[in-house]
Amino acid sequence: MRMTGPTLKEVLDPGNCHCRKGFYAPNVQATCDKHKRFLWAHPMNKESTHDSMAFARTRLIELLKEQATKLKEQGLFLVGDSAHPLCSFLQTPHDQQDMQDDCDRVKDAHNCCLSANRIWIECSFGEFIMRWGMFWRTLRFGLVKNGNVISAAMLLHNFIVEWRMTDKEQSGSEKQHFRQFTIDMDAPSQRQMTDLTGELPHALVTDNNEPKPAGRPSMSEKRLMEEGEVLRNTLMLALAKDNLKRPKESGMKHNN
Secondary structure, three states: OOEOOOOOOOOOOHHHHEOOOOOEOEEEEEEEOOOOOEEEEEEEEEOOOOHHHHHHOOHHHHHHHHOHHHHHHHOOOEEOOOOOOOEOOEEOOOOHHHHOOOOOOHHHHHHHHHHHHHHHHHHHHHHHHHHOHHHHOOEOOOHHHHHHHHHHHHHHHHHHHHHHHHOOOOOHHHHHHHHOOOOOOOOHHHHHHHHHHOOOOOOOOOOOOOOOOOOOOOHHHHHHHHHHHHHHHHHHHHHHHOOOOOOOHHHOOOOO
16 A cells, blocks of 8 residues: 655654655554454554564564463464564465475475465455555555554454354345455546546555565574474474375366
């Protein structure tokens, strides 16, 4: 999602809110479940901030570190992309260098399994952006209010998702509205906004998920990384034991 450039009163370094794709945008960190409900979000990091750094500055990661032992005992962990650090409570995929010696394809199977679970956050953001027409154009509310708008829209998104899950008597039109999304440029509200702003509606989600920058971890971070590696190896062995691998094209389902 895009936003107008912040003022010097809002931040001392407005340029750091400029993303690599050439516009101002917030870096929104979030987690979700398989129903595409947002469980946690931190909506207003500077866009130039790498995802690993943005996540490291949140209260959530401190809570995860505090509960790391309990999470490990219960076999619970988050799934993240390659921008985040591997640790006992956060599993990330193998990078390309690790994949070079993957002769038996167990690492590829692990990456495929993580990707199949991580896809829910991609779908959540996609559905979230397409649901609310205000995100089809540049947010113009100011830095603090932009964050409040995003948070409020996420809560409403969760309300709709939960209603969709529990209401078994939806009409056909309601099901279509909640499951199919298009940008209706001819809607009166959208035409009015185009006239006011001169900006055509365009739904967009960008990311900043390049591999995590190298750096020297602290002793506690190193311990969590080592435990994350142990968990990763355990998961790979379980996949290999059940002979679970990335499906070949012949085994995939295709729609018309």
